[in-house]
Amino acid sequence: MFRQKTLLLFGLTLFLLSSCAAKYTTHGKSTIPSAQADQLRQAAEQWLGTPYRHGGNSHQGIDCSGLACQLYQQVFDYKLPRQANAQRNLGYSVHYPYLKSGDLIFFRFAGDERIEHVGLYLGDKQFIHASTTRGVVIDRLDDPYYQKHIVVIKRILR
Numbered sequence: 661m662f663r664q665k666t667l668l669l670f671g672l673t674l675f676l677l678s679s680c681a682a683k684y685t686t687h688g689k690s691t692i693p694s695a696q697a698d699q700l701r702q703a704a705e706q707w708l709g710t711p712y713r714h715g716g717n718s719h720q721g722i723d724c725s726g727l728a729c730q731l732y733q734q735v736f737d738y739k740l741p742r743q744a745n746a747q748r749n750l751g752y753s754v755h756y757p758y759l760k761s762g763d764l765i766f767f768r769f770a771g772d773e774r775i776e777h778v779g780l781y782l783g784d785k786q787f788i789h790a791s792t793t794r795g796v797v798i799d800r801l802d803d804p805y806y807q808k809h810i811v812v813i814k815r816i817l818r
Contacts, residue, residue, distance in 0.1 A: 697761040697783060700735045704780065704788040707731070710796040724778045724790040728764060731780055731788075736762070736817055744778040751816040762817055765801065767809045775811060 707730070713721025717730065725744040732738045740747050748766050759765075759781050767777040779789030785802045799806065 696735060700731065700761055700780075701782050703731055703734050704782055704798070707788065707796045708798065710790070712790050712792050712795050722790050722796065727788070727790045727796060728778050728780055732816070738817065740816070744775045747778060748775050748812060748814060751814040754813045754815045756810070756813065759801070759813060760815065762815075764814045764816060766811045766814065767806070768811045769809050777809075781813075 707719070707722070707727060710719050710727075711721050712723060714723050715726070716722040717726040722730065725740075725742060725747060728744075728747060729740045729742060732740045740750070744766065747764060751764075754760075754763055761781060761783045763781040765779045765781055765787055766775045767779070768774070769776050777789065779787040779799075779801075781787045781801065782798065785800055786798050787801050787806075788796065788798050790796050791799075801807070
């Protein structure tokens, strides 16, 4: 009798753990509809080459948090706060392996605690951001330079 209860409990535990794993393992699939993920990439590509301008908010010049604001408004009809530090306070944290299109990636390059940069994940290990030297570009998030400086990833939309 004890053995049967132990086996039943073990089987139930395995079932629960596997169902939890299936729920949270997404293998790169987006939680936003695929049409919106495609729309995000198309909208992002329209910003490519826009020069960097601190405080900028247009195609004449834009900074990283302004780009995040513009894309979220355009694609998701969602108004983000203008500063990256305020954007960081939204949503919930996500671990790197579970990134999805639309997640915000926050970076720090100096030694202090403030957020210095934000990018928007596009999928396929790519993110868009406004580089101070290259303007709006799409880079690889698996580049060791960016990997080293990630502070937190936030999911704003489910």
